[in-house]
Amino acid sequence: MAGKFKEKATIVYQSRIAADIYSMWLQTERIAAQAVPGQFVSLYCNDASRLLPRPISICEINPRSGMLRLVYRVAGKGTEEFASMHPGDTLDILGPLGNGFPLDRAEGKRSMLIGGGIGLPPMVELCRQLPGEKTVVAGFRSERFLMEDFEALAARTAVATEDGSFGTKGTVLDAIREQGLEADIIYACGPTPMLRAVKEYAAEKGAECWLSMEERMGCGIGACLACVCQSKEIDGHSRVHNKRVCKEGPVFEAGEVEL
Amino acid sequence: MERLSTAVSLAGVELKNPVMTCSGTFGSGMEYGEFVDLNRLGAVVTKGVANVPWEGNPTPRITEVYGGILNAIGLQNPGLDLFCQRDIPFLKQYDTKIVVNVCGRTVRDYCEAVERLGEQPVDLLEINISCPNVKHGGIAFGQDPAAAEEITREIKKYAKQPVIVKLSPNVTDIAQMAQAVEAAGADAVSLINTITGMKIDIHRRRFALANKTGGMSGPAVKPIAVRMVYQVAQAVNIPVVGMGGIATAEDALEFILAGATAVAVGTANFYNPRATEEVAQGIEDYMRQYHVSDIRELIGAVESL
Numbered sequence: 264m265a266g267k268f269k270e271k272a273t274i275v276y277q278s279r280i281a282a283d284i285y286s287m288w289l290q291t292e293r294i295a296a297q298a299v300p301g302q303f304v305s306l307y308c309n310d311a312s313r314l315l316p317r318p319i320s321i322c323e324i325n326p327r328s329g330m331l332r333l334v335y336r337v338a339g340k341g342t343e344e345f346a347s348m349h350p351g352d353t354l355d356i357l358g359p360l361g362n363g364f365p366l367d368r369a370e371g372k373r374s375m376l377i378g379g380g381i382g383l384p385p386m387v388e389l390c391r392q393l394p395g396e397k398t399v400v401a402g403f404r405s406e407r408f409l410m411e412d413f414e415a416l417a418a419r420t421a422v423a424t425e426d427g428s429f430g431t432k433g434t435v436l437d438a439i440r441e442q443g444l445e446a447d448i449i450y451a452c453g454p455t456p457m458l459r460a461v462k463e464y465a466a467e468k469g470a471e472c473w474l475s476m477e478e479r480m481g482c483g484i485g486a487c488l489a490c491v492c493q494s495k496e497i498d499g500h501s502r503v504h505n506k507r508v509c510k511e512g513p514v515f516e517a518g519e520v521e522l
Numbered sequence: 523m524e525r526l527s528t529a530v531s532l533a534g535v536e537l538k539n540p541v542m543t544c545s546g547t548f549g550s551g552m553e554y555g556e557f558v559d560l561n562r563l564g565a566v567v568t569k570g571v572a573n574v575p576w577e578g579n580p581t582p583r584i585t586e587v588y589g590g591i592l593n594a595i596g597l598q599n600p601g602l603d604l605f606c607q608r609d610i611p612f613l614k615q616y617d618t619k620i621v622v623n624v625c626g627r628t629v630r631d632y633c634e635a636v637e638r639l640g641e642q643p644v645d646l647l648e649i650n651i652s653c654p655n656v657k658h659g660g661i662a663f664g665q666d667p668a669a670a671e672e673i674t675r676e677i678k679k680y681a682k683q684p685v686i687v688k689l690s691p692n693v694t695d696i697a698q699m700a701q702a703v704e705a706a707g708a709d710a711v712s713l714i715n716t717i718t719g720m721k722i723d724i725h726r727r728r729f730a731l732a733n734k735t736g737g738m739s740g741p742a743v744k745p746i747a748v749r750m751v752y753q754v755a756q757a758v759n760i761p762v763v764g765m766g767g768i769a770t771a772e773d774a775l776e777f778i779l780a781g782a783t784a785v786a787v788g789t790a791n792f793y794n795p796r797a798t799e800e801v802a803q804g805i806e807d808y809m810r811q812y813h814v815s816d817i818r819e820l821i822g823a824v825e826s827l
Contacts, residue, residue, distance in 0.1 A: 267556055269795060307793055314740055314793045315586045357795070479582040481593065482792045484556075486549035488569075488598045489584035501600040503577040510553075 267484065268293040272356040274348050275330060281408040283337045284381070285346045286322070292329035294358045300324070300366065300389040301450075301475055301514045304331065304358030305483040308341050316357060317341050318480045318509070320452070322384035322409075323391070334384035334409065360483050361513045364450055364473060369395045375446035375470075376417070377435050377461055378402070379453025383409055385475060389450060390416040398444055402435040402457065419444075436460050446470055455522060462517040472517035478508045485510030493521035526809050527816040528802075530564070530783050532761050533684035533709035535645050537564035537619055537784060540817060541774065541802040544739075544765050544788025545570055545623035545648060545688070546595065548798075550609035551616075557795035562802050564784060565619035568609060570650050572625050573635045575601035579655060585721050585730040590740030590767075591789055592719050594655040594733035597625050602638055610642055619645040621686070627659040629673050633680045640682030647683050649674070652690030652715035654737045664690040664715075667702035674706035684709035686763060689754070691743075692718050696750045697757035704758045712763035712786070713754060714747045740789040741767045748780050755781025755822055769797055771804020781822035 272291035280286045294304060298321055305316030323332035337346050348354065364385075372395050378386040379402040387409060390397055399417040401410065405426045413420050422430030423438035431438035435457060438444075445468075451461040452475035465472035481487035491505035496519060498506045506512060506520070528539040542565040548554055551566045560566060578598025585592050599605070605622075613620045622644050626632035636647060651670055653660035663673045674687055687703040689696060691714040700711050716737025721730035747766020755762045764782030768774050769790035777785045790797035805817070814820060 269557065311741075312589045313586060314589070314591055314789065315584070316793060479584050481584045481591070482547075482553070482795075484553045484795065486553040486569075487547065487584070487593070487792060488578065488595050489581070489593065491578070491581060491583075491598070501577075501598050502575045502604055503598065503600075505577060505598060 266297065267358060267360060268297075269355060269357045270294060271353050274350050274352045274354070276350055277348065279346070280334070281406045284334065284408050285337065286332065286334045287345065289331050289333065289356065290329055291331055291356055294356065295324055295329045295331050296326050298324045298331065298359035299363040300392050301364035301385055302359040302361045303513065304333070304356050305360060306345060307355040307357070308344050309354060310344055313341050313344070315481060316483050317345070318360070318483055320385040320475070321359065322387050324388050336381040357483060361509060362511065364389050364475070364514050366393055368471065369393050369448050371395060372447040373398070373445065374448045374450065375400060375444065377449060377451040377453070379435060379457040380404065382451070382453030382457070382475070385452055386450070387412050387416070398446060400435045400438055400444065402438070402453065434460065436464055439464070449473070451475070459522040462522060465517055473514055474517050474520065475513045476508050476515060476520065477513065480509055483509050495519055495521060525815065526806055528806060528809070530817060530821070532763070532784050533646065533686065535619055535684060539564045539802050539805065540778065540782075540784040541798055541805070542621065542763065542784055542786040543567050543791070543798060544786040545650065547788040547791045550612060552612055554791065554795055554798070558799040560616040560618050562799045563618045564802075565621050565645070566613055567621040567648055567786060568623055569599060570597045570623045570625035570653065571599045571602055571605045571635065572597070573602055573631050573638070575599065580732040582731055583733070585736070587719065587721055587738065587742070589742030590738050591792070592721055592731060592736030592738050593716070594731045594736040596655050596733065597653055597660070599625070602635055606638070606642055610644065614643055621646040621648050623648045623650050623688070625650040625653060625659060629676050631659065632673065632677055636677050637680040640680070644683055646686055647681055648686040648688050648712060649677055650688050650715075652688050654690070654692060654716060654718045654735065655733055661690050661692065664699070665693055667698055670699055671702040671706040674703045674708050678707040686710040686712050688715055689713040690715050691746060691750055697753045700754040700758045704760050708760060710761045710763060711754060711758065712765065714743070714750055714766045717743055717746065739767065741769055743767045744773060748776050751777055751782050752780040752824070768801065769794065771801050771808055774801050774805060775808055775820070778817070778820050779822070779824040783821055
């Protein structure tokens with residue numbers, strides 16, 4: 264079984280790629296060697312008044328150079344601290360965490376990768392490693408990011424913006440319908456209303472569907488039971504209907520979770 | 523090198539060292555076994571378990587405050603059936619003592635759980651009468667000396683293992699609470715459980731936790747916890763397990779000097795999964811540095827200025 268590691272990672276490169284969105288490359292040998300698409304890492308703040316690790320999805324994995332790319336949104340003091348860091352600075356990191364996307368399910372199929380806002384980054388490494396024909400559908404409020412990465416990796420890309428400044432005006436579902444996109448299997452990550460709509464759409468089309476969930480986390484390794492989501496099946500840990508996003512997830516088959 | 527004796531006796535149970543885990547922060551040790559050698563711990567205190575599974579509270583269940591966290595998990599747990607089948611056998615593989623934290627909604631729930639645990643290879647019981655995050659049971663028994671005394675007396679009728687009663691800091695006089703459970707036959711007390719708190723997200727104008735209130739823990743609560751451990755240790759003759767913001771050996775030693783026989787590491791596990799083992803190691807380093815051959819010399823050894 265693959266292990267989890269706590270390492271001191273060194274920032275190799277960091278840039279701001281959109282308003283409040285940062286892209287960071289980290290040197291973190293053991294984690295980069297083990298990570299798979301859809302997993303996440305916990306970043307710890309250097310400011311000791313901020314205790315909880317910040318769970319951040321993995322955007323790209325380069326095991327050969329021992330590096331991970333993280334793309335994150337500045338949402339508070341902790342992520343502000345990360346954004347202020349420079350190459351050569353170090354931070355504590357724990358990972359790889361969570362289960363990741365099932366890749367072999369896409370073999371010989373047309374897959375659709377749907378990302379909304381800061382749910383988009385994990386789709387980059389997924390797009391690189393997923394077999395078969397891939398379409399990426401990205402939703403933004405307004406400003407786009409990561410699209411050049413997807414254009415290099417996917418057969419087709421589609422964009423929706425809430426303000427209509429680019430692509431389809433509206434949601435990722437509006438873009439899918441407007442462009443008549445189809446798929447046999449769907450992978451999605453984004454805000455809960457988007458996941459709910461994607462789940463409904465997949466059910467209507469009879470497509471297999473995998474969702475990456477988000478919840479406020481504590482330990483990140485399955486001990487504290489803070490980040491549970493409602494599951495259809497009785498969970499293995501507590502025999503109720505609460506699966507741990509950090510442990511059984513973050514990726515769930517859509518039918519398994521109540522949104 | 524000098525021989526160090528780190529062993530302490532907690533209600534007749536010998537711990538190889540005074541380092542334990544705080545209930546609810548360490549599961550039953552499975553997840554942390556990847557990061558620490560559980561054999562290095564004096565005892566593992568499990569997450570609270572009830573006679574039947576509990577679902578816990580809606581999410582969000584956790585948030586951060588300055589130097590601490592607030593949680594309102596609501597004692598989600600698998601119930602005793604699965605716990606006895608899975609968690610106890612897991613812990614039995616290690617050379618550490620097993621302390622099972624017991625929760626309930628009614629006195630009868632607690633007694634049933636305690637009675638069933640009597641047949642299990644468990645070393646000690648910790649009775650949670652201080653969880654601030656559940657509507658029934660929990661803290662309801664832990665804020666009134668008469669109620670605490672009564673539930674302790676009932677539980678002692680059914681308990682085969684020594685009973686530690688976990689006390690709430692959300693009271694006017696914690697020493698009085700400790701004396702009440704001591705009078706009812708408690709074999710030890712542990713403190714502090716979390717301090718009730720609240721956080722509001724001003725941008726969304728909502729509570730940070732679905733439960734509105736949560737229990738505060740972490741380094742910010744440590745001075746309160748040290749003070750309460752000192753007060754309780756002065757007031758009772760049973761051993762005290764000290765906890766509240768312990769992240770390092772230095773923190774743990776403050777509690778021991780204040781009168782704690784054993785200490786527990788909680789919230790620190792969330793930001794340093796190796797914290798428990800580092801505390802155990804750091805206590806030994808301190809003993810060498812100050813030529814303390816037996817840790818028991820340090821218990822309650824704080825002196826007035």
